Amino acid sequence: MKYLVILALFTCIGNSFAQQTPASKQTEAVTIVGATAHLGNGEVIENSLIIFEDGKITQVMDATATKMQYRGRIIEAEGKHVYPGFIAPNATLGLVEIDAVRATDDEDEIGSMLPHIRSLIAYNAESKIVESMRPNGVLMGQIVPRGGRISGTSSIVQFDAWNWEDAVIKEDDGLHINWPSSFTRGRWWAGEDPGIKVSDDYQDEILKLEEFFASAKAYLKGSKEKTNLAYDAMQNVFTGDKRVYVHVDGKKEILDVIEFKKDQKLEHLVIVGGYEAHKTIQDLKENNIPVLVQRPHDTPNSEDHDYDFPYKLAGILHNQGVLVALESSGSMERMNTRNLPFYAGTAGAYGLGKEEALKLITSNTAKILGIDNMLGTLEKGKTATLFISEGDALDMRGNILTHAFIQGRQVSLDTHQTELYERYMKKYDSASK
Amino acid sequence: MKLRLLLCLVFLVNLQSKAQEYFPKNDGVKNPQTNHTVFKNAKIHVSPQEIIESGSFVVKDGKISTIGKSVNEPANSIVIDLQGKEVYPSFIDLYSSFGIKEPKEVEGGNGQPQYEASREGYYWNDHIRPETEAVAAFNYDEKAATSLHKAGFSVVNTHVPDGIIRGTGMLVALNPDGTEGDRILKDRSAQYLSLDKSKLSRQSYPTSTMGAMALIRQTYLDAEWYGKGKSENKDLALEALNRNKNLTQIFATDNLLDALRAGKLGNEFSVDYVILGDGKEYQRLQEIKEIGSTFIVPLNFPDAYDVEDPFMAEHVTLEEMKTWNQAPANLKMLAENNIPFTITTHDLDVEKDFRNNLLKAVKYGLSKEDALAALTTTPAKILGEENRLGTLKEGAWANFIITSGDYFDKETSVYENWIQGKKAVITEMKTTDITGTYTLKVDGKDYELKITGKPEAPKASVKSGDTKLGAKLSFSNNWMNLLLSSADTTKTGFTRLVAKTDENTEDISGTAYLSDGSETSFSAVKNSSAEITETTEEEEENGEKDDDKEEEIREIMPVSFPNKAYGFSEMPKEETILFQNATVWTNEEEGIIENTDVLVKDGKISRIGENLKAGNARVIDATGKHLTSGIIDEHSHIAASAINEAGHNSTAEVSMEDVVDPTDMNIYRNLAGGVTTVQLLHGSANPIGGRSAILRLKWGENAEDLIFENSPKFIKFALGENVKQSNWGSRSRFPQTRMGVEQVFTDYFTRAREYEEARKNDKDFRKDLEMETLVEILNSERFVSAHSYIQSEINMLMKVAESFDFRINTFTHILEGYKVADKMKEHGAGGSTFSDWWAYKYEVNDAIPFNAPIMHSQGIVTAINSDDAEMSRRLNQEAAKSVKYGGVSEEDAWKFVTLNPAKLLHIDDRVGSIKTGKDADLVLWSDNPLSIYAKAEKTLIQGKVFFDIEKDKKLREEIQQQRSALITQMLQAKNKGLRTQPVTKKEEQNIHCNLLEEIH
Secondary structure, eight states: OHHHHHHHHHHHHHHHOOOOOOOOOOOSOEEEESOEEEOSSSOEESSEEEEEETTEEEEEEEGGGOOOOOOSEEEEOTTOEEEEOEEEEEEOTTTBSOTTOGGGBOSBOSSSBOTTOBSGGGOOTTOHHHHTTGGGTEEEEEEOOBSSSEEEEEEEEESOOSSHHHHEEEEEEEEEEEOOOSEEEOOGGGTOOOSEEEOSSHHHHHHHHHHHHHHHHHHHHSOOSSOOHHHHTTHHHHHTSSEEEEEEOSHHHHHHHHHHHHHHTOSOEEEEEOTTGGGSHHHHHHTTOOEEEOOSSSOOSSTTSOTTHHHHHHHHHHHTTOOEEEOOOSTTHHHHGGGHHHHHHHHIIIIIOHHHHHHTTTHHHHHHHTOTTTSSSOOTTSBOOEEEESSOTTSTTTOOEEEEEETTEEOOOOOHHHHHHHHHHHHHHHHHO | OHHHHHHHHHHHHHHHSOOOOOOOOOSSSOOOOOOEEEEEEEEEESSSSOEEEEEEEEEETTEEEEEESSOOOOSSEEEEEOTTOEEEEOEEEEEEOTTBOOOOOOOOGGGOOBOSOSOSSSOSSTTBOTTOBHHHHBOOOHHHHHHHHHHTEEEEEEOOOOSSEEEEEEEEEOOSSOOHHHHEEEEEEEEEEESSOOTTOOBOOOOSHHHHHHHHHHHHHHHHHHHTTOOSSOOHHHHHHHHTTTSEEEEEOSSHHHHHHHHHHHHHTTOOOEEEOOSOGGGGHHHHHHHTOOEEEEOOOOOEEOOOSHHHHTTSOHHHHHHHHHGGGHHHHHHHTTOOEEEEOTTSOHHHHHHHHHHHHHHTTOOHHHHHHHHTHHHHHHTTOTTTSSSOOTTSBOOEEEESSOTTSTTOOEEEEEETTEEEESSOTTOOOOOEEEEEEETTEEEEEEEEEETTEEEEEEEETTEEEEEEEEEETTEEEEEEEOOOSSSOOEEEEEEEOOTTOSOEEEEEEOTTSOEEEEEEEEEEOOOTTSOOHHHHHTTOOGGGOOOOOOOOOOOOBSSSTTOBSSOOOBOOEEEEEEEEEOSSTTOEEEEEEEEEETTEEEEEESSOOOTTOEEEEOTTOEEEEOEEEEEEOOSBSOOOOOSSSBOTTOBGGGGBOTTOHHHHHHHTTTEEEEEEOOOSSSSEEEEOEEEEOOTTSOHHHHBOTTOOOEEEEEOTTTTTTTTSSOOSSSOOSHHHHHHHHHHHHHHHHHHHHHHHTOTTOOOOHHHHHHHHHHTTSSEEEEEEOSHHHHHHHHHHHHHTTOOOOEEEEOTTGGGSHHHHHHHTOEEEEOSSOOOSSGGGTTOOTTHHHHHHHTTOOEEEOOSSTTGGGGHHHHHHHHHHTTOOOHHHHHHTTTHHHHHHTTOTTTSSSOOTTSBOOEEEESSOTTSTTOOEEEEEETTEEEEEHHHHHHHHHHHHHHHHHHHHHHHHHHHTTOOEEOOEEOOOOOOOTTOGGGTO
16 A cells, blocks of 8 residues: 555656657757847847857857858847856756655765765756756756765756756766865754854864875875775866865865865865855965855845845956856755846846856856856857847846757757646636636 | 731831740750840941941841941940941842752653643643742752852842743842741742743743743733633642732843843733843843833843954954943943842852952942942842841841942952851951061071962062062961972972961061971061052963953943944934935836836825925935835744744744844845835744734834834734644644644634634633634634645635635735636635745645746736745845746736735735825835846835935944954953953854745
């Protein structure tokens, strides 16, 4: 009987996972004419001509200044706006479907040093949450495991795929470290004040991390007599092929991370979160460290802080020369990742302006993730992952997509949610007739 | 009056009759004491106001028999000459748990909550314990008594500090030599209350402050009803409560908001509580004064934070720094405002801190007279003991301290504390003052000996020429021991000096025991008296801090409202303002009109039109800007000290109005997002939740003034996963399924109908606060806002309501409202939903961002709410999402967060649109308010500017200035060697319905 219930439940869930069918490979060239093209690098072409073929952009130019032959399918887009596909770094999309249902949760493995844990193979390309990104222009993401000191290895995927192998843009792109905190919570069960106090273990925890790096390095230099999966997964970190993302907020901690970068001779290290990064701007610049700033739609960490501090942090860093992009982790992060464009819009309102703000979810993100050779801007030779919006895509009122392309393939903008919308509107419409 | 008369009679009887001894004695012959003790030539502080410069008094049988400038010395007198000394009445502490063992927390339950009471024959709630008697739990605690003696206390009012209604305390004299028979002055001296549950029971209810308040109210009502003999069962607790009714009622609180809440409860039931505060009363003097209660105030001044590490210093909030800075001036401010208070040793280390902190309070402006009164006459009066305690008059207990001088002078020694005519020695009164500089001759060598410090605890340093010797001095009962260690580097030699000092000569002579074992005599000839304030090097070496370190009087920061970052030093005033040339979103027939002026006057929207005359109005150029009515959040949990009363599955008796927290920073942040009104809802832990509070976000005002005037009555209901406790451990509370949820409602409303019927015919009917609330719902006098997700439960609740002939006013969250929009429309319910939240639990799997547009399209009054302190400050953006999802017009989308929630809350006659005569709750935006680029520049409530983006800049600068000034003060304190406390970090916690761990 119990099994029957489980089976029934399973079937029920199974049925409701009706994902949109991924689009097939681009076979015909597409020309978009007349739209305002926001290139993602700060430039705007008012009346643009964009052509892409075989998944690659072949032309981006001013339509008024050329007599170039349009190619293939022509999309008249006067009054509309074209953007490079938005990229959500440090996301957990496809790793959890419903927060409260533990059975659907695959984001946090047990253990502490887990470089060998790979998000990619758990990434659910058919997630209903993933498909809900597309209508907002969020077309790619970096899928990151959570938890542990080293939480694991991320991969970068695009959001229209049959499976994770199809989805992958860059496999095992980054190693994610949760930097120790100089604060700890009192153990109430041991009779301590449950408040947050200075941690005695901070240095110890850093030491453990350093030791892990040293041991991995030593192992990799040796004969590897016995395989150590965790150490093996560090190989690409030391070669520089796997970037290191350090999730850290405090000034002291950030300064310690910078030391760590130097000690470990890490070429690409990225600060994730970075609540107090604005206090270390000079050090970040000198050491060539970019920041994935936490989502602006958050409250300040202290009541003394400016009410708009989270809104303006990215702007402060960007305006002083730090390479910055926006990430969306935090409470209810998966469903809210579709609001990434509005996070950028907010940063735009608080110190950046629209085109600079756009960089924070396109070109800058691509640079930080190391995929800027193929993505992040509307430029000749880059992958044709882009979309057309009725208006300003960083504003809720304008972010209304008419077309979206991933690798030149026109992807569905329907979702589980639009289907329900249509179904019920139809019900009411027929009742009123 | 009666009580006074009775006391008077007792007093008279005492004078006339001799006490008769009736205890048998088997260890010897009887030892009657008829001697008198005469204290003479003292400066006597008879009371805080009355001093006899040189007077005497006679003590007999523990009481003062005569007192005056001169008294007759009976022949059988022991005479104590107090020439040069002072006598004060010793102190009384109204709030104490002296001699009571701390109740231990009961364990058990295997993680499952307990819903029923553990006891039988008592009240239905274990946390109501009025039958508890301190006498039964009391054991004289000698160690604690010694500490209290040192601090100057002779009498404490002690009780069992456990539970909400805690039972009776007892008045105890700390007589060091007596028996309990002597010490117990009153066995039922007061009744104690608090908002904290008993440790002796695991019964869940109440889990919150508002639950505790509701419980106290219900208990009072029940006791009155029980007193009429209407109960069929025996209730020992209610009987005790009725017995305790005429005692002094002492209400213990541990924070300022709770103290004000206690005051509110007292006023409701006309009980004049004496309220134990937390030392921060100065932050709300006006409200404290209005309560009219006497406050029992602790001297628990916080230590400075250790801010040496600048990283750590970042985590101390301005509020904490200010509290540290201001706390010592609390008593001064209470006195200045004529708020009656007593002082307690509660919440501090009596021996270490009591006198230091009292002196500190005096240093910060508390008059000595007020300080003395708060420790003597005021507590005595509250206990009705003003003739026996707190003053030195004939017939009063001989409870007094003898000091070397002014008690409030730091250098003054307290010699003895006499209680009921028995002496506790604090420091030897006959101590010779040996401080000074001496020439010490030992074994043919000359040394310089310097003795400093208090006479009873002197310290020594010894030099031979420029070489310093080790010197350790001990001095008691006028015997001096001085240990010298030689400066010889090869080996340490010790010389011990012993001498009995003689008060007739300043020089000291005695025996020296040399390092070779031989004895010889030594002498020390006094050269001069030492400067006492100078700290010797030895003190520093020994690390003797705190007590002797003199702290400079620091500049006290002005109190702001609230007393933290962004608090106002002066509250915003009602202004006449003319907004010129704005784009005005009227939410009325006029729609969105450009180039329009709006005049604000007397807190109302006075005129709308073109080219309005300014008159004396402040003109604000709104060219290129947008003016709207303030945002209204139908579902909020900001500005609350508690969210859920989770102890019962129905808690209609609790009210969020009881737990408004006007100091929540989210109020200010919401204003900065253009929010002017919120409905503070109870959480979703139970099907029938608590009553709502509708608040205007008037930052800086007090809790009561935040409540919307003549608020329509609301209550929170909840359905689904939270109320059936699906996502956490509890398995024992009904309901566990949606099927059960329906039955909870049907059951309670059935009971409410019966209650209403029965109430009509019985004037002595037991008033039940929960049922009263449910009856209001049945009669459509209170509106329901129901937390709901899936279509089946939405449908169910409408059917239940219809079967009881009322309507659900609002479904809140209502994420599947789009599936039953037609049914909701027919029922007449409104919907207040999230713009785009989903997938956080199973019941929101079909939640879609098109929900609001669909409901709107079907004619339902639709609002978008936050349920979240972060989102609430961006509700304009959330409204704009309805333009994206579902293509709602901008004008209609804007109403989702203004006019429509006003309608749902039945306050649209006053707020929600820009219309002449409505309240001037307005927001000036830098851009189209639905734009992501829009910023609220000014937010007005009733014509007062509560947020101004320019003023905000000034406040930020002020915060930085104050922080740096206070950090400097704290560093100075640390440098002086004063005690510091480590920095702890505060967590910003956003409360909303959907975080599993919070059940909101």
